[in-house]
Amino acid sequence: MATQPTRADARGNRARILEVAEEVFGRGGSTASTEKVARLAGVGIATVFRHFPTKQMLLEAVLVRHFDHLCQRAQSLAESDDPGPAFFDFFGQIVADAAGKLAIIEAFTDAGGDVDGKAAQGPRDLREAVGVLLRRAQDAGAVRTDIGLDEVHALLVGVSRAVAHIRLDERARARALEIIFDGLAPR
Amino acid sequence: MATQPTRADARGNRARILEVAEEVFGRGGSTASTEKVARLAGVGIATVFRHFPTKQMLLEAVLVRHFDHLCQRAQSLAESDDPGPAFFDFFGQIVADAAGKLAIIEAFTDAGGDVDGKAAQGPRDLREAVGVLLRRAQDAGAVRTDIGLDEVHALLVGVSRAVAHIRLDERARARALEIIFDGLAPR
DNA sequence: GAATATACGGAGTGGGGACTTCGGATGGCA
DNA sequence: TGCCATCCGAAGTCCCCACTCCGTATATTC
DSSP: OOSOOSSHHHHHHHHHHHHHHHHHHHHHOTTSOHHHHHHHHTSOHHHHHHHSSSHHHHHHHHHHHHHHHHHHHHHHHHTOSOHHHHHHHHHHHHHHHHTTOHHHHHHHHGGGTOOSSGGGHHHHHHHHHHHHHHHHHHHTTSSOSSOOHHHHHHHHHHHHHHHHHSOOOHHHHHHHHHHHHHHHSOO | OOSOOSSHHHHHHHHHHHHHHHHHHHHHGGGSOHHHHHHHHTSOHHHHHHHSSSHHHHHHHHHHHHHHHHHHHHHHHHTOSOHHHHHHHHHHHHHHHHTTOHHHHHHHHGGGTOOSSGGGHHHHHHHHHHHHHHHHHHHTTSSOTTOOHHHHHHHHHHHHHHHHHSOOOHHHHHHHHHHHHHHHSOO
16 A cells, blocks of 8 residues: 555555645545545545555555655654754644634644554654654753653643644744743643 | 423433533543444434433533533532542542543533533533632632642543543552652642 | 323435546557 | 557445434323
């Protein structure tokens, strides 16, 4: 299923479907219909199901793609010279990203849940990358040392969910983040 | 629709349906089927629809009930002599409640959204009650004064959602709360 | 303990959405 | 340019679920 098709048009369609799916499921949650994805991608329903035999597999592929992006960002930030800002930047970026991406966050939330699926690899990798960011920030004295990855993960998911669901203006979001950042600072 | 039926058995069924619905929708989200509610309540599907002509109305009724409970709790805490602990207690209680109550949190999240429905009154009342708790806690010097109801609301929703979705052990949840509480403390 | 309004449940009905089928188009290659 | 494997899309099929119909049961009232 995940193998790249040989013909150019098929490759193009696959890519377009993935792109549109991220948009559609991001806006409407995982209950958005596959047909809508097909229509917006400009292909027939059958084409979607040929590339991704199941709606769940399509969702999985979207998530893998998304987590890849996040991981890359985290890894490049992990090489920063300023571990403190790097950590908080990433935190803020994830939260900013979250707005309107319901389904993706939903899946992110399930990180610890379905540990067996291939989709779970993304969250695990991301978790690890965040762990590196966190450890470096703690070593640099920018984050309190009595907390672990679990707590940070919970906060990350929580704020993301909140932002994705509430009509929150820029200022209020920044304030909420500030509160959490203050809570994360060393005692 | 919301009028109490005249016959005793009907009243009983109505109450049982509401109770079961809170449980079912809390566990399975708002996509759980009405038929399941009927089965677990020990009534026919038609009976559910007689009392609540629409699935949405049933959900609405469940939410109104739930928010009533939360409001009462908040209001009784608002009369406490210790405004600081009262505020943080309520915060913790809501979060503890959240585990497994997906649909209710979903609706809570929409507080600012559908301002017109009757169901929106619950969130508004709750918001107001939380506002009182917050103000009193701030006056007592237990909560920093540079934040408002919006930020608290965002945090409340966020943590609740996170707890409801992540498999989070008791300790990690307490830690995440601790971080937020620290962030809420005066500078 | 009958009469009657009220309430009940099971068997539909209709629509929507995931997934399949199959005849037709088309990119890749000689 | 022509062949053919690959890929495509429109029109289904099937199932699930919200919601309705109607004959039956029972709480209430006298």
